Amino acid sequence: MPQIVMLVGSLRKESINRKLGHALRQRMADRFDFVVPDLDLPLYNEDLWADPPAGVTALKQAVEAADGIIVVTPEYNRMTTPIIVNAIDWANRPYGKNSFAGKPAATIGASPGAQGTAVAQNLLRNLMMIPGMHVMGNPEVYLTVKDDFFDAEGGFANERTVAFVDKWIAAFESWVGRFS
């Protein structure tokens, strides 16, 4: 099965984006294998390449082996989070050893707010193009997550959400196929 690296832009245990990533992986388990790297990495520091942190090496290896990238992002101040920016910075370096070039990719995200990460994802897609990811532009999925959004098994509680997300999943599968 094609392998997908899922970057989750929140470190907290009860993160709605971590839960979203989990629900998405459940729905895509029949078509992709997933790697979810630990993004609790030191802030980017050129000096650390002398003895790179294990998490950075693992991230770069996972991205290089991947057939596609999914970024699940929260919205912080109408931006993606420093966790995502930092992960992209690390795997884009050292100079000449960018791990992302040519990888098909997509963004998705959740927030308790009405805009559901729309602004953050819009900026994030631009950022992801810099290291050469081929970013899916549509369909766009911005999710407003309230208490009853996930069911007891960690899936999507609402059938309309399932239908909406399934269109995005089908589009992503086809997007990945175009670059394989």
Ligand code: FNR
């Ligand atoms: C937020 N939050 C937020 N929400 C939003 O919809 N738009 C925004 O611009 C912001 N800005 C923002 C800044 C900072 C520093 C924090 C910590 C939070 C709220 C955010 O969506 C909410 O905390 C989410 O639950 C964060 O995602 P996780 O950690 O639950 O995945």
